[in-house]
Amino acid sequence: MGDDDALQSHLLDGVSRTFALTIPQLPPVLAKPVSNAYLLCRIIDTIEDETALASPDKRRFCQQFVRVVQGREAAEPLRDELGPRLSESTSPAEHELIHLIPRVIAITHRFDPPQREALATCVEIMAKGMAEFQDRDLRYGLSNMDEMSDYCYYVAGVVGEMLTKLFCHYSPEIAAHREEMMKLAVSFGQGLQMTNILKDLWDDHSRGVCWLPRDTFEQYGFDLRELKPNHDNPRFCEGFRQLVGIAHGHLRNALAYTLYIPARETGLREFCLWALGMAVLTLRKINKNLDFSDSAQVKITRRAVKATVFTSRLLRSSNSLLNAAFYLAGFGLPRGSNRLPGSGHRTDT
Template identity: 40%
Template sequence: MNSSIENPSTDLAYQKAILGSVSRTFALTIPLLPPPIEIVVGNTYLLCRIADTIEDAAALSPIEKQDLSKLFLDVVLGAIPAASFVTPCLNALRGHSNIDELDLIAHTPTVLRILHTFPSRDRAAISRCVSIMSKGMSHFHNRQTQEGLKDLAEFEEYCYVVAGVVGELLTTIFGYYSPEFAEHIGGHEKLAIEFGQALQMTNILKDSPEDYARGVSWSPAQMSQAELLKIAYEKLQGSLSYILLIPKNEIGMRRFCLLAFGLAVMTLEKIAANQEFSNKAKMKLSRNTVWIFYGFTKLAASNDFLMKSFFYTASGRLRKLTTASR
């Protein structure tokens, strides 16, 4: 595959534009990162979004999803040309309602051209992440039932392959950029996984009514929502510890993580207050709330006390659930 870029600025402009179309949240958080890693993380997110679009396509059978996931991974690893994935994927998703996701898939060659401009160590880390995610999602395609996953261990594994591995990738990229962070995180790598898993658990809980309506549950069978919220709260504690290991002078990296973390805390707190909700739209944070917290991150990112105070104040119901279950 030809990895040269004829119009690098055009490709990067597309990456920035489509990011804003497919994810309101990450379109806010990723630009907070230092420019050298903003492009890398944005590109990785788009690759993961393509894999996720295949997983979430309700019209596809598990076998179709597995076949497309394999083709996508082969394209990312350079084993086959992009058209060998794009054409069958778009054909399979003809009835897909999200036109931005279809546009992203059609522009897979653009996303890959940007990927191939990165240093080899970044490309290797991204390839590892996409490999684990694609293979992991394929493994779970046959486990989509309304009863849920087998047990807590399988649930943790699912959250790892779709999000925990992204926490590992971020840690690798952050460490290349900041040797001080690489030193701080040494021996605490588990926190990176918890950071990713906390965000994924938030999505699973928020999306549960919609997933259940289409005959799918990603929660562990026989486990109550209160029990899941307790586990999510524990993952959030690990997530905060992770953010506090980022050097205080790395404001962009801290704000990126703090914004994603804070929105997850407030969403889970809302779910804890409305455990019988039947519509995920009711659990969405208002745009005003998001922007107020966005502003707060400017003040709090370099202040450990402010971050800890926010978490304590904003997670009261979650904390009570945890205390009550002891």
């Protein structure tokens, strides 16, 4: 496969059907670096998720990958050492991605310097941040909401910052709102990641991991050590409902972020709106089934995905109609604070 775009499309289709669907909505000049950025982030995820690697090895491979992205080391030695260490727990598509690291990095290094800087910064922060959580005992949740926000920043908020840099590089009109959008981008990422954490509660629980904040549930008198599937505990449901409200607040910021994008940039708006719409509909299902015991019970249907795509395309050019549609989609959801995450982690405005 000699064509960069064809290669990246093939790899994306294997490791993320969602991004394989949304990224092609972007203008081609943006779709290429965004595709590459997602693949770089997925390589970090693959290293972090590999059960056959001990924590020191994961850190070493991630640090080596950061240097590869920065252009300080060649990609081939990393591929040659990491590839054989991957187990069957890593999917065939991810095995292929690791095998093709040199091809992916070659694409990275052909971008403009500001684009390369955006991707390299994202990879470096994500790699360091995820390592902070690698050795923790996560069976009974994180200590507090601040820790949950930190985790969401490292796996999603930093991606929002990186995308905003790429959008600003693409459009001077978008760049005029860089400071406001960089703040909202972190919140956008946290809203999406919190939605995934809530939806995947029991998938994570089955492998001994919980990303929920203990302090949120302690205020309702529930200890996450007692959490088991098929529970019927109203105290847990109250804490979970509060997290739904916080996620909803971040998604309101996500809409504000999207509306900074000029209406004529329909592809960029759809890229954001599809993710936002599917997240809101997922929160609705969760809120109606707070005692769910399987992620399949709160997964939105193909019909809901199609409805999101149709509605986004119909309303994408009207800020007032998008605001109204978001209000209706979120009607009945708890309305937690949409206060922006703290700026302590942020590296650039």
